Amino acid sequence: MAHFQLKSLRDLFVVVAHPxxxxxxxxxxxxxxxxxRTEAAWPIPRDxxxxxxxxxxxxxxxxxxxxxxxxxxxxxxxxxxxALADYENPAMLELMLDLEALAVISKPVxxxxxLTNVVVARNVSLTNKxxxxxxxxxxxxxxxxxKIAKAKAILMETQAIAExxxxxxxxxxxxxxxxxxxxxxxxxIYAHDLLSGRTSAP
Amino acid sequence: MxxxxxxxxxxxxxxxxxxxxxxxxEQTQRDAVSLAISEINESSGAGQYALEPIFLDPASDPKxxxxxxxxxxxxxxxxxxxxxxxxxxRAVLPVVERADALLFYPTLxxxxxxxxNCVYSGAAPNQNSLMLAxxxxxxxxxxxxxxxxxxxxxxxxxxxxxDLLVARGCSVLEERYIPLNPGVDEIDHIVDEINKLExxxxxxxxxGEGAIKLYQRYAQKGQARGKSPIMSLTTGEPEIVEMGVxxxxxxxxxxxxxxxxxRAANQRFVAAYRSAFGPQAPISACTEAAYFQVHLFSxxxxxxGPDAILHNLPLVEYDAPQGKVRVDRTTQHTYLTPRIGRVTxxxxxxxxxxxxxxxxxxxxxxxxxxxxxxxxxxxx
Numbered sequence: 295m296a297h298f299q300l301k302s303l304r305d306l307f308v309v310v311a312h313p314x315x316x317x318x319x320x321x322x323x324x325x326x327x328x329x330x331r332t333e334a335a336w337p338i339p340r341d342x343x344x345x346x347x348x349x350x351x352x353x354x355x356x357x358x359x360x361x362x363x364x365x366x367x368x369x370x371x372x373x374x375x376x377a378l379a380d381y382e383n384p385a386m387l388e389l390m391l392d393l394e395a396l397a398v399i400s401k402p403v404x405x406x407x408x409l410t411n412v413v414v415a416r417n418v419s420l421t422n423k424x425x426x427x428x429x430x431x432x433x434x435x436x437x438x439x440x441k442i443a444k445a446k447a448i449l450m451e452t453q454a455i456a457e458x459x460x461x462x463x464x465x466x467x468x469x470x471x472x473x474x475x476x477x478x479x480x481x482x483i484y485a486h487d488l489l490s491g492r493t494s495a496p
Numbered sequence: 497m498x499x500x501x502x503x504x505x506x507x508x509x510x511x512x513x514x515x516x517x518x519x520x521x522e523q524t525q526r527d528a529v530s531l532a533i534s535e536i537n538e539s540s541g542a543g544q545y546a547l548e549p550i551f552l553d554p555a556s557d558p559k560x561x562x563x564x565x566x567x568x569x570x571x572x573x574x575x576x577x578x579x580x581x582x583x584x585x586r587a588v589l590p591v592v593e594r595a596d597a598l599l600f601y602p603t604l605x606x607x608x609x610x611x612x613n614c615v616y617s618g619a620a621p622n623q624n625s626l627m628l629a630x631x632x633x634x635x636x637x638x639x640x641x642x643x644x645x646x647x648x649x650x651x652x653x654x655x656x657x658x659d660l661l662v663a664r665g666c667s668v669l670e671e672r673y674i675p676l677n678p679g680v681d682e683i684d685h686i687v688d689e690i691n692k693l694e695x696x697x698x699x700x701x702x703x704g705e706g707a708i709k710l711y712q713r714y715a716q717k718g719q720a721r722g723k724s725p726i727m728s729l730t731t732g733e734p735e736i737v738e739m740g741v742x743x744x745x746x747x748x749x750x751x752x753x754x755x756x757x758x759r760a761a762n763q764r765f766v767a768a769y770r771s772a773f774g775p776q777a778p779i780s781a782c783t784e785a786a787y788f789q790v791h792l793f794s795x796x797x798x799x800x801g802p803d804a805i806l807h808n809l810p811l812v813e814y815d816a817p818q819g820k821v822r823v824d825r826t827t828q829h830t831y832l833t834p835r836i837g838r839v840t841x842x843x844x845x846x847x848x849x850x851x852x853x854x855x856x857x858x859x860x861x862x863x864x865x866x867x868x869x870x871x872x873x874x875x876x
Binding site: 323327404405 | 608609610611612826858859860861862863
């Protein structure tokens, strides 16, 4: 499933972090042709410009630390990184992996392929973001299910009732108190711990 | 050509097919290059330089294009004028890039390309599809039918046209593709489907021989003929001669040039072309682009010699048969004037829409404006 809409291509803001030379010049010109807003940033700035979507970054040992901390500072607004690489040796590849680059433009730069790299990188990044948020939702749900199961077990044991009835009680209480079933389950577990003299939190 | 020896010769490779599926148009492009070169040499138009063409026949086959481009590069050629289909251009470009030479490509295409070693002088989609979509949606109904030849140009042109039409409240009933050399059965299948669906407009990106057969069969069997026109970006004067006026009449083409344009520069060009290649010789937008790009080249050559062509080209404005043309430095595509023509009973194009200004080439435009140009600029 494609997450990136080609129609949003021209909304992308691209920052090129590379020493000014003919290769970075070619990259900038091609982004201009494609129609993306593009800015050069060298030396590596402490903070990236606001709303940077894509960072085309030179790969090298000299500036690697600076690049890493700039990306770290961007936090949740971390742009997608496309490496601008001139070597394929493992030392360079390690730097590229460390930056979590999503695509590579190799030198000498040719205009052909830059658009494809941007589209692939953007799609991978959006797909990853969608997957991460899905995983978070599922984790929360799993956590909730575990609590409900535990609360049900408590009620079944202390009240000598069937599982279905235990669930109905939790749900009814949650509705009366206008809280979620998970929160109600939490309350049951907490109350039980308290009454049975245990101190550990659920 | 005795005087040529007094000048510094500049070798020009010319790669247009004299045989094969798209030879009908490509021969006119070849002739146009040949005419422009004679004009320039006879008037010393390129200053101290004389253009020396080498004509080859790549036979509408991409592999032959690449092989012949290699041959030209080996003969120390730095400049090639040629190619019609995108597949041919894509075959020649790697050869030209390796040799750091320059390809002049005089044909409309689907956009999304830039090679530092190519100058594009045909229309990009923002210079034809946009205007045609406005015209189609404003003058005909909402139900459209797409048919194209099975290669890259029709697929991308249809993607663009579909977006444009849907944004204008139209629908696309079907999108069909036929081989580059279709059989009668494949053409009949399309015409039968058109008869069944009764679309308001047929948008055709069928090229070469296929287009000729399609228009002919539609004229013979098409029940909606006369009511539902075929709209094209590629069907020009040479195809009309080939298919016959009866098959072409009433259909539309969007292009920056038609040989019927009432401009003095065009009348001079048409007269010169026909005196060289026959009084009935058809001339299309691709012919004209092939012609003016040689003149643009020679003006740039005169400014700074063969090594500074790319630098000087964007500085040149040339009064082409279609109007003023100029190469855009950023994209190396050309500023052109979009027009729409309708085929009259005489076989000539009557201009039904004239943009009246050049449009900047924008080959990487994914989604052209939803609102139409023609609402702001009145049609002719």
